[in-house]
Amino acid sequence: MGELIGGVWQRSGVGAVLSDGVLKRPPSIFRNWIGPDDRGDHGARAFGAEADRYHLYVSLACPWAHRTIIMRNLKGLAGLVGMSVVHWHMGDEGWTFEPGPNVIPDTVNGATRLYQIYQLADPQCTSRVTVPVLWDKKKRTIVSNESADIIRMFNSAFDGIGAKAGDYYPERQRAEIDEINSRVYADFNNGVYAAGFAGSQAAYEAAVDRVFDMLEWLEKRLLNRRFLLGDNLTEADIRLFTTLIRFDSVYFGHFKCNRRQIVGYPSLWRYTRELYRYPDIRPTVNFQHIKAHYYGSHRWINPSGIVPVGPDLDFGEPADSKPSYGER
């Protein structure tokens, strides 16, 4: 791991994101917004929606970046917004473009390390170097390194220039989506990291309690709803899915969230498989990058770097069938 301090890359350990043993995520520092044009109401944050102007840097391992890849597919933006994929291993140099299966090199800026993109945007940058990053080829800067914002932009900013129809943040459901997002973020998306990165037994146990309370709540909610908000897929589902799909393979073992597996919750398991089977979602899930990243990069948690073989899960089976194992 490492970070940029005053534009210079420095190696740092997990202690850099812990305070009294509790995970503290620094806020994302690039928070601009893409609107219909470079002028108008958008003021200083003005970035116009144009084909082939923006480029997305992602990791296939990362649940936050995964949201943006899914939204890019759902909105049919592959022809409008380019994409590079980092190597799964995040070591002393942070994310890199070392060659490997399903790595897509940076043909826009020719970077070999992701921190170089942050340096291009701000030579004095002080920040963690995280994925996803949305880059503007015209202004040669970072529009945003916050996945929650990037999926909102993808949802509507390109609608006038050829994006696929579909609104995953409908006006009438915004308050409910926002409320679910903030609960799911605190106790689940970030909750599994709070458990896995915890620097004390107490911080770990508190995080695990919250994770499983949240899973109980979600299980009940999905008992009589197809999606979190009812019949329509929204960004709340996409944000939940990217943590659910990693849970049994990584968070259960590596992050020690091991009370139960998702496969043991009938509604959550049905729901996870239903989302997985979307033609726009399934190709975005890469278990090789996911497992190799977590087990290989977090050596303070898994010193040998050995990547477990299992679990054998079949996400492709029809969503209405019974769990294949582990039902309690």
Ligand SMILES: N[C@@H](CCC(=O)N[C@@H](CS)C(=O)NCC(=O)O)C(=O)O
């Ligand atoms: N708030 C950010 C968080 C992104 C994030 O933490 N990404 C992780 C990968 S899963 C990362 O790149 N971490 C590198 C680091 O912290 O050094 C977002 O949602 O976009």
